[in-house]
Structures are given as structure tokens and as C-alpha cells.
Amino acid sequence: MPAQPQRSEAAEQVLEKINALLPEIEQRAQQTEDLRRIPDETVSSLEGAGFFKLMQPEQWGGYQVDPVTFYEAVRRIASACGSTGWVSGIIGIHNWHLALFDQQAQEDVWGKDTNVRISSSYAPMGVGEVVEGGYKVNGNWAFSSGCETADWTFVGGPVLKRGKPVDFVTYLLPREDYTIKDVWHVVGLKGTGSNTLEVKDVFVPQHRVLSMRTMGAYQSPGLEQNTAPVYKMPWGTIHPSTIATPIVGMAYGAYQAHVEHQGKRVRAAYAGEKSKDDPFAKVRIAGAASDIDAAWRQLAGNLQAEYDLILAGEEIPMELRLAARRDQVRATGRAIASIDSLFENSGAGALNNDSPIQRFWRDAHAGRVHAANDPERAYVAFGNGEFGIPIGDTMV
DSSP: OOOOOOOOHHHHHHHHHHHHHHHHHHHTHHHHHHHTSOOHHHHHHHHHHTGGGTTSOGGGTOOOOOHHHHHHHHHHHHHHOHHHHHHHHHHHHHHHHHTTSOHHHHHHHHSSOTTOOEEEEOSOOEEEEEETTEEEEEEEEEEETTGGGOSEEEEEEEEEETTEEEEEEEEEEEGGGOEEEOOOOOSSSGGGOOEEEEEEEEEEEGGGEEEHHHHHTTOOGGGGTOOOGGGGSOHHHHHHHHHHHHHHHHHHHHHHHHHHHHHHOEEGGGTTEEGGGOHHHHHHHHHHHHHHHHHHHHHHHHHHHHHHHHHTTOOOOHHHHHHHHHHHHHHHHHHHHHHHHHHHTSOGGGGSTTOHHHHHHHHHHHHHTSGGGOHHHHHHHHHHHHHTOOOOOSOO
């Protein structure tokens, strides 16, 4: 495994509490699908364990942990339930993002309640027009995972001034400023509640807007107060890792479910042979286990390498950022290929609706279609970097 970060006692306690929650999260996996959102009991349990405080600034009662610790927590949750891991990672990382906003924006969200949660839809599905004191925002932002559990949201889009785009930003909106449209009827990640947010002529004050350009230049206003090293991590590593890690977690969950399943399975077509005695079954298990571990080792290793440079007061070179992006999509690919192999070799019993193997299989493939998991764009960006050609990918 990658070198373990030096974790605080509080962070270790959060991970221990998450481990204790995994059986109940797994038990609720079908309920999560049926509800098409994360059950309130699960959200409360994760909140009680301190999960949502992992990336929250210390000034707001958070732990501001290193990135590997946070993603380790997400990976473990996703190994019990893919939808819960997906939503947990996304909602959890938003506290990191809010920490980069103006102090007044943080006060707006956490001033009265430090347990407030934020959803998002960063794709440019709407726009903001410059008006006095801020922006007038309109749009329909799809795929806002966990929006029903949140009190605020981030939506991404361009800024228009006299009809021309002048910036690309994240707008921060309270729950009363948008409508949730219940449209999430899907084949995988059913329990994420990734519905559409409708925003009509909403005024967003200047302090609740953060430019992606400003973030990329490490000049976010929140860095004045929130000086912990984790807030200097590049968005182009943090955001894609948030999308890949749950899928790697699903692969670990599918692997454990498959081994347990195969340990009990008897193959009628082969004269009652026990699957655990089939040498080919053992070969497939070994291959999947290796690829899943490789996915996590690279993902966590790159996160740790970037974080170590920040701790040393050094800049993160573009070569490492490109490698992290390359390995992030590679991790997704390895995880899904491993789940495919395990699913294909689990027999017809794995097709049952109550089988966790088929659920992990569906959830992982649903997560694969996220733009951050598009391998070709990440690979081309890496290749461009190797040849000294303009990278051409903003998600680095």
C-alpha cells in the first residue's frame, strides 16, 4: 500500500467509526436504491462519525485532514454501498471547496450550523450575468448527487458581461434559491439522488462566487484564513479523485462479495464442483485483486506525492499533475475491468436483485460515464505534456 500519512488521533477515530458503520451501510444498500437517495439514517450516522468534517477547516470545527485520509474514508464507504460512497465523497469534498471561498461565504454557510452540507453540479448548464453587486444566475443543472441531503449547492458556469463570457466560476446558492426536479430514474447509482437543480433569475452576491482561474492560480480568498496544506492541493487532482475513488471502493466491495459467493457456490454444470476448488476461479480472483490494489496504490500514491511537496513548501510540477490525472482514469478503468471479471464469473446467482455483485457492477459502470472518468482526454493531455504540446485539458 502507499505510504500512510501521519494522521491525527481525531482522524484515526473517524476512520474507526466509519469501519463500525460499514455493516449498517451495507445492510441499507437496497433501501438506498429503493429510495433513490441516501437514507436519512445513513447521513446521520456519517455525520455522527465525523466524516463530513474531514475536509472542513479547523476554524469551523473541522479536521482539515490530508487528502489520502479523506479518500481512504470514501473508499471504505463505497465498498459497502456504491451510491453511499459516491454521495459521501462528493458532499464531503465540498467543504474543501467552500474553504477556498471568501470568508463571508463561509460565514453564510457555517455561521449558524457547522454541519450544513453542500451539493453541486459543476458542468456549465447555466450562466450568470454581471449585475450590480454580483450576478443574476439562470440555468438547469443536472446530476446534482445528494442534493436532497444538502442545504446549499455549488453550480458551475460562465460569467457573461454584455453578452460575452469573461470568466468561468462556481456560484454558491442556498436551498431557497433553487428547485430540485425529481428526474433521477437510472440503471446504476440509483441511490445517489442525482437530480436536476433549476435556477431562475437568482441574485448571487460577489462574495459567493469563486473563479476557477483564481483557484488555478492558488489565489483563492479563503486561503488567507484557511492555511492548512490540504487547501493548496490542485483542483485538477481533487475533483477527479473524488469521482474515481468510489469506483475503486466498489471494486473492493465487489471483490469481497465475489470471494464470499464463490466460497459457497456449487457448480451443477460441472458435476457439483465447488467453485473454491476451481483453479480458474482462483486465477481470476488473483488478477482482480492485483488490479484493484494497483488502482488504489496509484491513486493514493499520487495524492500523497502532491501533498508531500506542499508540506515541503514546493510547487507541484505539471508532470505530476498530469500523471495523477492519467492514473486517476486508469484506476477507474482497472476497477471496472476487475468488477466485470468478477461479475462474469459469479454465475447466474449474481443476477439476483439482492446480490451485491450486480449492484456494484451497475454502480461502477454508471460512475464511469462521468466526464472526469473519460480516459482518452486524460491520456491525450498526458501525451501532450510529454511532447511539450499545449495540454488542452482544463481538468488537470
